[in-house]
Amino acid sequence: MQRIGVFICWCGSNIGGVVDVPAVAREAAKFHGVVYSAEYKYMCSEPGQEMIVSAIKEHRLTGVVVASCSPALHELTFRKNIARAGLNPYMLEMANIREQCSWVHQHEPEKATKKAVDLVRRAVAKARKLEPLFESAIPVTKRALIIGGGIAGIQAALDIADAGNEVVIIEREPTIGGKMVLLDKTFPTLDCSACISTPKMVSAAQHPNIKIYTYAEVEEVKGYIGNFSVTIKQKARSVNSKCTGCGTCWAKCPTKNIPNEFDMGMSTRKAIYIPFPQAVPNRPVIDRERCRQFVKGKCGVCKKFCPTDAIDYEQGDEFVTENVGAILAATGYDLIDWTKIYGEYGYGKYPDVITGLHFERMVNASGPTGGKILRPSDGEQPKTIVFIKCVGSRDEAKAREYCSRACCMYTAKHAHQVLEKIPGSQVVIFYIDVRCAGKAYEEFYLKTLHEGAIYTRGRVSKIYPEGDKLIVKGADTLLGRPVEVVADLVVLATAMIPSAGSADVARTVGFTVDKDGFFQEAHPKLRPVETNTGGVFLAGACQGPKDIPDTVAQASGAAAKIIGLLSHSEIAGEPTISSVNEAICSGCLACQGICPYRAIEPKEIVERLPGKQVTRVVASVNSGLCQGCGACTVACRPGALNLKGFTNEQLLSEVDALCQ
Amino acid sequence: MKGIEEQIRATSSQLLATGDVQMVIGYGAGSDNTKTMPVFIKRAEDVGKLVFNPLCVSNLANYLLQWKNFEGKIAIVVKGCDSRSIIRLLQDKQIEREKIIVLGVSCPGQLKSGQAEAKIPADAVVSEAAVDNSGFKLQTSGGLITFSLDEGLLEKCRQCESSRPVISDHLFGEKGFEADKADLQFNDVAALEGAPLEEKSSYWDKYFERCLRCYACRNSCPACSCRECVFDMVEPDWVAKTVNLSDNSAFHLIRAFHVAGRCTDCGECERVCPADIPLRTLNRKIIKDIKELFGAPMPGSDLEALPALSFYAVNDPESQN
Numbered sequence: 006m007q008r009i010g011v012f013i014c015w016c017g018s019n020i021g022g023v024v025d026v027p028a029v030a031r032e033a034a035k036f037h038g039v040v041y042s043a044e045y046k047y048m049c050s051e052p053g054q055e056m057i058v059s060a061i062k063e064h065r066l067t068g069v070v071v072a073s074c075s076p077a078l079h080e081l082t083f084r085k086n087i088a089r090a091g092l093n094p095y096m097l098e099m100a101n102i103r104e105q106c107s108w109v110h111q112h113e114p115e116k117a118t119k120k121a122v123d124l125v126r127r128a129v130a131k132a133r134k135l136e137p138l139f140e141s142a143i144p145v146t147k148r149a150l151i152i153g154g155g156i157a158g159i160q161a162a163l164d165i166a167d168a169g170n171e172v173v174i175i176e177r178e179p180t181i182g183g184k185m186v187l188l189d190k191t192f193p194t195l196d197c198s199a200c201i202s203t204p205k206m207v208s209a210a211q212h213p214n215i216k217i218y219t220y221a222e223v224e225e226v227k228g229y230i231g232n233f234s235v236t237i238k239q240k241a242r243s244v245n246s247k248c249t250g251c252g253t254c255w256a257k258c259p260t261k262n263i264p265n266e267f268d269m270g271m272s273t274r275k276a277i278y279i280p281f282p283q284a285v286p287n288r289p290v291i292d293r294e295r296c297r298q299f300v301k302g303k304c305g306v307c308k309k310f311c312p313t314d315a316i317d318y319e320q321g322d323e324f325v326t327e328n329v330g331a332i333l334a335a336t337g338y339d340l341i342d343w344t345k346i347y348g349e350y351g352y353g354k355y356p357d358v359i360t361g362l363h364f365e366r367m368v369n370a371s372g373p374t375g376g377k378i379l380r381p382s383d384g385e386q387p388k389t390i391v392f393i394k395c396v397g398s399r400d401e402a403k404a405r406e407y408c409s410r411a412c413c414m415y416t417a418k419h420a421h422q423v424l425e426k427i428p429g430s431q432v433v434i435f436y437i438d439v440r441c442a443g444k445a446y447e448e449f450y451l452k453t454l455h456e457g458a459i460y461t462r463g464r465v466s467k468i469y470p471e472g473d474k475l476i477v478k479g480a481d482t483l484l485g486r487p488v489e490v491v492a493d494l495v496v497l498a499t500a501m502i503p504s505a506g507s508a509d510v511a512r513t514v515g516f517t518v519d520k521d522g523f524f525q526e527a528h529p530k531l532r533p534v535e536t537n538t539g540g541v542f543l544a545g546a547c548q549g550p551k552d553i554p555d556t557v558a559q560a561s562g563a564a565a566k567i568i569g570l571l572s573h574s575e576i577a578g579e580p581t582i583s584s585v586n587e588a589i590c591s592g593c594l595a596c597q598g599i600c601p602y603r604a605i606e607p608k609e610i611v612e613r614l615p616g617k618q619v620t621r622v623v624a625s626v627n628s629g630l631c632q633g634c635g636a637c638t639v640a641c642r643p644g645a646l647n648l649k650g651f652t653n654e655q656l657l658s659e660v661d662a663l664c665q
Numbered sequence: 666m667k668g669i670e671e672q673i674r675a676t677s678s679q680l681l682a683t684g685d686v687q688m689v690i691g692y693g694a695g696s697d698n699t700k701t702m703p704v705f706i707k708r709a710e711d712v713g714k715l716v717f718n719p720l721c722v723s724n725l726a727n728y729l730l731q732w733k734n735f736e737g738k739i740a741i742v743v744k745g746c747d748s749r750s751i752i753r754l755l756q757d758k759q760i761e762r763e764k765i766i767v768l769g770v771s772c773p774g775q776l777k778s779g780q781a782e783a784k785i786p787a788d789a790v791v792s793e794a795a796v797d798n799s800g801f802k803l804q805t806s807g808g809l810i811t812f813s814l815d816e817g818l819l820e821k822c823r824q825c826e827s828s829r830p831v832i833s834d835h836l837f838g839e840k841g842f843e844a845d846k847a848d849l850q851f852n853d854v855a856a857l858e859g860a861p862l863e864e865k866s867s868y869w870d871k872y873f874e875r876c877l878r879c880y881a882c883r884n885s886c887p888a889c890s891c892r893e894c895v896f897d898m899v900e901p902d903w904v905a906k907t908v909n910l911s912d913n914s915a916f917h918l919i920r921a922f923h924v925a926g927r928c929t930d931c932g933e934c935e936r937v938c939p940a941d942i943p944l945r946t947l948n949r950k951i952i953k954d955i956k957e958l959f960g961a962p963m964p965g966s967d968l969e970a971l972p973a974l975s976f977y978a979v980n981d982p983e984s985q986n
Contacts, residue, residue: 591892593757598976619734622758636977642923643891644901657901 007133010041010066011125012057014048014073016103021046023107025118029072032122036129040064049079054086061090068092068132072100072125093137095580095650100128123663130662134655141578141628145231146330147571148173152223152510153335155183156202156553157545157560159209161333164564166214170571173327174209174217175237177506180284181219182206183337187267187362189369189376191553192418193449198553199283199371206285220290222506224324226514229604229629230540231330231576239323243291244277248315250287254307255279263295265373269363271381272373277307277316281371291316331540331567332514334524335560336507338546341397341500346404350396350468350497356382357475358468358495361415368422378426380494383473387493390423391477392416392434393465397500398550399437405500405521411552412498413440417450419496420458432458433490435465435479443554461488468495501550515603516541523549534563538602539632542566581650582631583638585624590645592622596637604630605637666794669770670717672837673742676768680740681709686766687737690728692721698791699781703728717742717837718794719776719801722819724931726750726887729760739765744772745841746821748830749929749965750887756971757927759890769833771841775819776801776812778936784810796842821932821945823848831966851953854946869914872942876913878906882934882944888924895919917947925951926974929965 011033015021026044034042041064045053048071060066069092071083076099084094102121110117149165151158154176162172174181186206188198209215218237225236244254260276267280274280276296279289297304298318308316340360344353351358357380359367370376380387394412397404413436420432439460441447454460465479477490503522511518516536517525524547527535534542544560545551551559570576583596587610597605608625611618624637624646637646644653677689693704693714701720705728706712724747732739743751748769754760773796785791789807796802800813822828826849828841857865880896883889895903896916904919905912921928930952934944955961961973 589891589893591757591759591890593759593890595757595975598971601977614734617734640975643893643895644898644903653903654901657903 007038007067007135008040008065009036009038009068009070009129009132010057010060010064011036011039011043011070011072011129012048012053012060013042013044013102013125014053014071015044015046016074016107017046020073020103020107020121023111023114023117024102024121025114026121028118029102029121029125033070033072033125033129036126038068038133039070039129041066048073049082054082057083057086058090061087061092066092068096068098068135070098070100070125070128070132072102072121072128074103075099075101075105093139095138096132096135098128098132098135100124126665127659127662130658131655134652134658136649138580138649140580142575143229143231143578143629144575145571145573146233146328147171147574148327148329149331149333149567149571150175150233150235150327150329151333151335152514153183153337153545153547154178154181154209154217154219155335155337155545156185156205157335157337157547157556158183158333159202159205160557160560161335161544161564161567162209162215163205163212164561165567165571166209166212168564168568168571170214170568172212172215173235173237173329174215175221175223176217176219177222178280179220179242179288179290180206180280180286181209181217182281182283182285184362185553186281186283187369188365189372190418190422192414193443193445195418195421199369203283203285206283210285217286218325219286223510223513226332229627230538231570232629233329233332233540235327235329235332237325237327239325241293241320241322242288243293243296243317243320244289245315245317245320247313248288248311249313250279250289251312253310253312254316255289257306257310259304259306260295260297263292268366268373269360271363271366291318331542331570333542333544333563333567334510334514334516334536334547335544335563336510336524336547337504338501338550339504341404341502343396343497343499347396347497349466350393350495355468355470355475355495356380357387357493358497360497360499361412361419364419364496365415368419368426376426378423378494385493386427388427388429389431389433389490389492390494390496391465391475391490391492392419392432392496392498393477394434394436394498395464395500396497397502398498400500405502407500407521407550408440409498409501409550410440410555411501411550413438414443414446414449414552416496416498417441417453417458421449421453421456424453424456424458433477433492434458434460435463435477436460437462437464443552463488501546503547507547514538514541515601517601523547534559534566537632539629540570578628579633581633581648582628583626583633583635583646583648585626586645586647587623589643590623590641591643592624594622594624595640595642596624596646599636599640601634601636602630602632604632666718666773666796669837670715673717673768673770674712674715676835676837677706677715677740678709678712680766681706681712685738686740688732688735689715689740689742689768690725690732691715691742691768692717692723692725695720697787698789699785715742717770718791719774719796719803719817720781720791722775722778722936724750724885724887724933726754726931727885727933729754729765730887730890733759740768741765742768742770743830743833744770744775745828745830746772746825746929746931748832749963750931751832752965752968753887753927753929754890755968756965757888757890766835767830767833769830769836771829771836771838772822772825773797773828773838773840774801774814774822774825774842776817777819780812780817784812818842821930824853824930826963827966832968851949854950854953857946858950869947870910872940873913873917874910875940876908876917876942877940878908878913878916879939881937881939882942883920885933885937886924887931887933888927888929895923917942917944921947921951924948926955926961926972927964928952930963 030044088094148171151174166172185202221239224238227234258275264270265272265274293299366372398409441450463480463482467478475492516538542563544563545556604627680686689706692701695702789805793804803810928948959973
């Protein structure tokens with residue numbers, strides 16, 4: 006028989022100013038199971054907490070009901086409080102008579118008082134059915150896995166490794182570095198992107214605590230917070246570890262003229278190649294789809310010339326397992342394929358309509374044109390360049406509804422670079438808004454404006470060629486008149502979208518994505534670098550479009566969270582998770598299919614029937630993976646699955662109490 | 666139909682004789698000449714007890730649940746509609762595929778309950794039966810008895826999506842009944858959906874009021890495989906056990922939700938109901954809704970197509986909101 010104490014809080018005048026708190030306390034004293042009922046100005050204050058502790062001892066209470074604010078605020082406070090008096094911390098039930106009562110019924114104090122009584126009756130009914138719950142101890146493997154070796158992944162890896170933990174980076178490209186190494190200068194300071202990111206790549210590669218898999222993908226993730234087992238698919242590089250990166254192979258390779266992805270196809274590479282000279286690791290891969298040895302079965306030039314016998318045509322994909330305690334997803338972004346959507350800009354038919362990333366490579370001193378801005382069609386220097394912002398962003402009708410955030414600034418930077426590099430050039434920028442929220446961003450935009458960039462507010466409706474020029478037709482919506490620009494080059498600021506394959510990463514690791522396919526954070530404000538899956542974190546543009554400063558900040562934030570997790574040798578497992586009543590479970594495993602956290606697995610049990618033993622399958626809950634969402638308890642028709650702390654019996658008695 | 670019956674007997678005899686199966690569940694002659702009843706044949710010499718005719722209305726699949734712990738392999742006779750129940754049981758992991766042999770019948774159609782009793786004299790023995798577009802022809806010791814399709818055909822046969830079994834190891838009968846496309850449109854449900862709220866409410870009240878809570882609907886249902894049913898539980902006492910409109914309604918609605926997305930429209934619940942409650946209409950309403958909302962096929966028509974409400978998908982439209 007439970008002996009329940011009810012403690013009703015005034016919260017100053019927050020509750021007490023509306024609800025007749027003493028009357029609620031008097032009513033509560035009459036409820037079945039209640040042996041003590043009291044009220045106080047501030048239950049969460051030290052005297053309030055003392056009052057609860059002494060009442061537990063004096064009245065030998067077995068369960069406590071606190072009627073006050075939302076449990077989101079003070080459930081933990083009161084759990085610790087009753088634990089001090091020797092009660093199991095989960096023998097607490099709260100009734101929210103502030104947010105759900107006094108605040109919303111300010112003008113109806115009598116009804117509010119009546120509702121408060123009902124809410125307390127409900128809480129007492131549940132408290133009568135409470136059972137002690139115990140946290141489990143989950144051991145933590147002090148290693149982290151980072152998926153994606155862009156600037157977010159590298160920054161987080163360095164932070165985590167510097168704190169003394171081992172880090173494994175998985176990168177699907179042949180080199181780490183991501184998109185940042187492609188860029189020329191970074192706004193607003195105009196420092197060289199590669200100059201600040203390649204040293205970080207090298208630091209990561211040389212760090213004793215960091216292990217890097219490039220040309221690799223996550224194949225399978227098993228386990229749960231603190232204890233993940235990750236199978237990594239190391240794609241066949243066809244070059245083994247004897248390679249010194251001397252460069253003989255790609256110099257000798259006869260298969261030329263393959264469009265170089267790193268230069269957005271504006272330069273060529275060989276069939277055996279490193280993406281760019283500062284690649285980490287400095288070890289080439291063979292593009293098996295183009296290599297003569299693989300396509301035609303004969304060539305062998307690279308193997309013949311390799312001084313260290315590092316070429317291995319027989320190499321197959323390898324699978325490696327790494328055990329880690331935390332996973333960071335930092336898979337970055339891609340640009341939307343505008344050529345499939347924007348017919349009015351020519352579906353990619355006109356060579357002189359390019360994207361911002363093409364421009365970055367072109368303006369980069371190590372890029373395909375050696376830093377010269379040239380028209381792809383004829384290699385001439387353009388004089389009039391049109392920039393179109395929000396291509397695919399803020400376009401609900403054709404592409405994405407959201408703002409890609411970085412384009413306003415990089416377009417301003419591009420404009421600045423054009424005006425600086427091409428004397429007498431003209432820059433026209435079509436925009437919807439100019440959004441420059443960031444330190445020194447607005448200043449940079451104004452500088453570009455003063456340098457002579459022509460900002461025209463409006464969308465471009467059509468681009469078509471005329472002679473060797475492009476006619477750009479649009480509207481100036483501020484002046485309310487049509488605009489036509491005869492351009493030499495058009496640069497589109499295309500939308501950032503989640504990188505290709507990121508949905509597979511989410512599915513493999515086991516967390517959710519938002520409506521646009523970006524990775525879903527656990528809370529948009531308070532848990533921005535965590536997913537809803539315990540031990541899985543997020544950083545960078547995979548969570549939403551962002552620029553480099555925000556990405557790096559978020560990466561360090563996620564790293565701090567991971568370092569915090571890995572600083573424990575054991576963590577407490579939430580006890581409010583699902584459990585299976587095997588006697589009732591029929592083994593249909595409807596719960597398994599419905600579980601978003603893959604926490605349910607079949608298990609065989611042996612059962613005695615008259616005259617024989619039978620083996621049958623029942624569901625079992627992995628306590629490390631279960632997040633206590635309760636989906637399985639709803640899917641289970643007979644209620645064999647029950648959420649501890651929210652059991653069917655508890656919920657039903659609450660409903661009964663409310664229906665009285 | 667004599668041909669189908671003979672084939673069932675021959676195959677059963679062979680399966681039992683070779684030890685491929687240890688039991689055959691099929692139809693046998695009933696307590697009177699207008700009914701059949703389930704028979705459980707364990708010896709090859711007993712296969713003569715197996716029959717197949719337009720009186721084999723019931724769905725035998727549920728017996729697999731009752732023989733779940735049978736040591737050995739079972740062969741079971743199923744019509745097109747019943748075969749979906751086999752998939753139901755497989756998807757619900759209540760039976761193992763390798764422990765059953767499905768004797769599928771492409772069903773020519775079944776006789777409406779009451780019609781046989783009305784026309785076939787009590788002492789007449791049905792020796793041969795045939796169904797075609799013109800109706801049923803029953804050769805009996807009392808002479809030829811015929812029913813037009815309109816008067817004789819069972820309602821669920823009229824709405825039959827597949828008279829050919831969706832799963833079978835042996836298939837008997839060449840061509841089953843082919844329903845008129847217009848009858849597959851859930852028009853019966855749509856008609857009720859369109860009625861005013863009060864009318865719908867009184868329609869169901871009228872039926873639920875007379876429910877005896879005998880649970881025959883549940884007991885005969887192949888989708889009801891729980892070891893302990895919520896309606897029998899005392900703690901938690903989900904649904905009151907009293908027989909009155911309120912609790913009866915709760916019982917039927919909860920049952921409909923428990924089989925939602927899984928009910929294969931075999932019609933057993935309605936067939937066995939002693940109070941003639943149109944339970945198929947209730948279940949078919951949900952089948953129709955799920956079909957429209959999720960584009961899901963008739964439950965049980967595809968082993969690979971899991972019930973629409975039974976799995977979590979990252980790209981579920983619901984999780985995108």
